[in-house]
Amino acid sequence: MAEKSVVTEIKSRLSDPTALGVFGLAMVTMVASSYKLGWTTIDEGYIIPWAIMLGAIAQIWASTADFKNNNYFGAIVLGSYGLFWMAVSINWMIKLGWFGFHGGDGKQVAFGFLGYFIFSLFITVAAFHVSKVFAAILVLIDVLLGSLTLSALGIATGVFAPLAGWSELVISLLSFYACGGIFLNNFFGRTVVPMGKPFTFIKKG
Numbered sequence: 001m002a003e004k005s006v007v008t009e010i011k012s013r014l015s016d017p018t019a020l021g022v023f024g025l026a027m028v029t030m031v032a033s034s035y036k037l038g039w040t041t042i043d044e045g046y047i048i049p050w051a052i053m054l055g056a057i058a059q060i061w062a063s064t065a066d067f068k069n070n071n072y073f074g075a076i077v078l079g080s081y082g083l084f085w086m087a088v089s090i091n092w093m094i095k096l097g098w099f100g101f102h103g104g105d106g107k108q109v110a111f112g113f114l115g116y117f118i119f120s121l122f123i124t125v126a127a128f129h130v131s132k133v134f135a136a137i138l139v140l141i142d143v144l145l146g147s148l149t150l151s152a153l154g155i156a157t158g159v160f161a162p163l164a165g166w167s168e169l170v171i172s173l174l175s176f177y178a179c180g181g182i183f184l185n186n187f188f189g190r191t192v193v194p195m196g197k198p199f200t201f202i203k204k205g
Helices: 002-014 020-036 048-069 070-094 108-127 132-152 157-188
Strands: none
Touching: 020 048, 020 070, 020 157, 048 070, 070 108, 108 132, 132 157
């Protein structure tokens, strides 16, 4: 009986899709930050494949698998941000005229960023109870979404546009670390890459 439970635990651990979802986040934020920081040509058309495949599909697929594994945090976080990247991709397509027409008020997307910023504040509270690495990623996502909101509204664009780019780049680097940590820790069944002990300022029921 004990042997069977060990096998079940190993199978559950090795079927954890979170590393793939976090890898998708790491990739899309790296590519997107490169044009926000002016390191590559500002053309959303080249970012759309990364946004759809890694930012959206990889995270949404990992989310559905996390739901099956009863990983509530991973399912909600990866699913919500996967849908974010799908929406952003479609906005870019409209802006580029891929559907035969161009969008109206470009500031409308700012309210999408604002909505996600509000939602992310709640996710951040939970992230502090997961690990220090995830807490840092979510805090930076808050900075990113807040900066994107203000920049899209034309408020201090010279400040908030670069801030969005730098925060997105650091999100990418931390996400690569988290992805590697989740993958290796699950594969070896022990802590190989430390993620940082979670904060516990709110007691769970």
